[in-house]
Amino acid sequence: MELADPIDIIFRSFLFILILFLITKIVGKKQISQITFFEYVSGITVGSIAAEVITGLESNISYGIMSILIFGLTAVLVDFTALKSKKFRDIVEGRGTVFIEDGKIQEDNLKKERYSTDELGSLLRRQNVFRVADVEFAVLEPTGDLSVLLKKENRPLTPKDLQLTVADEKVPQTIIMDGKVLNDPLAKSGKNRAWLNIELQKLGVTIDNVFLGQVDxxxxxxxxxYDDKIQVPSPQERPQVMALLKKCQADLELFSLGTDSEGAKKMYKRNSQKLTEAIEKLSPYLNG
Structure with missing residues (x-):
């Protein structure tokens, strides 16, 4: 069969790039990030059809477009049905397989999934786990990823474990990008251009030299x-406020010790205690 000429191939290539992009958008991000068995087969088939039509092996281009649409819409239908039926979802997407339970490898499950102990070790090392005995539970997900739960004594300490209160973190607002101020994020962060200019002056830089600027x-x-050789000082507002509060608290303690008036002594001690309590409450927000 005679192949299509170069101009026809260029036209078909751009056409099918657009078609495949639209089909991928319809199917969704899941096709890319968490591909299932069905989606894997569907993706290969759609790619093969597109390649065959582009190179001119299929004379009728409409047949190729129709086939890709059928496979794309089938993938959407399968995903919709999987959301409604767990049994169907287990068949199409698969189920997780327990590889480790209570620090013990489940050999039968390894054989069932055709994984060797070396491959299991490799998956564990990707999770920064080097001893099987440290693992409470490990599951091979349908996507091929290994989810690992360490035993409680092997998990990193958290502020909750130490009964510490920490400040809530919000998403930083990017207010400067490529040397240009972004007005909407700047307003969302509760700041204005006057504040930004003052802060940049403190750092000794100009907007034109800022590749990325964020407000936490x-x-x-x-x-x-842009110029990585320029050293930019870290923000000092919070540490300075904390240092000032601690100095005030220490001064009140000294005043209480240095006065002979019982009334003044009690007043200084009372306010020193209040300031101590305020420092404890504010420390999660002002430290670091």
């Missing part, structure tokens, strides 16, 4: 410059 949940500005 504490209202502090951090910048990344």
């Amino acid at each position: 949940s504490f209202g502090e500005l951090t910048v990344d410059l």
Whole structure:
């Protein structure tokens, strides 16, 4: 069969790039990030059809478009049905397989999934786990990823474990990008251009030299410059406020010790205690 000429191939290539892009958008991000068995087969088939039509092995281009649409819509229908039926979802997407339970490898499940102990070790090392005995539970997900739960004594300490209160973190707002101020994020962060200019002056930089500038949940500005040789000081507002509060508290303690008036002594001690309590409450927000 005679192949299509170069112009026809170029036309078909751009046409099917557009068609495949639209089909992928319809199917969704899941086709890319968490591909299932059916989606894997569907993706290969759609790609093969597109390649065959582009190179001219199929004379009628409409047949290729129709086939790709059928496979794309079938993938959408399968996903919709899987959402409604767990049994169907287990068949199409598969189920998780327990590889480790209570620090013990489930050999039968390894053989069932055709994984060797070396492959299991490799999956564990990707999770920064080097001893099987440290694992409470490990499951091979349908996507091929290994989910690992360490035993409680092997998990990293959290502020909750230490009964510490920490400040809530919000998503940083990017207010400068490629040397240009982004007005909407700047307003969303509760700041204005006057504040930004003052902060940039403190850092000794200009907007034109800022590749990326962000405001964190504490209202502090951090910048990344085009010229990496320029050293930018870290924000000091919070540490300075904490240092000032501690100095005031220490001064009140000294005043209470240095006065002979019982009334003044009690007043200084009372306010020193209040300031101590305020420092404890504010420390999660002002430290670091």
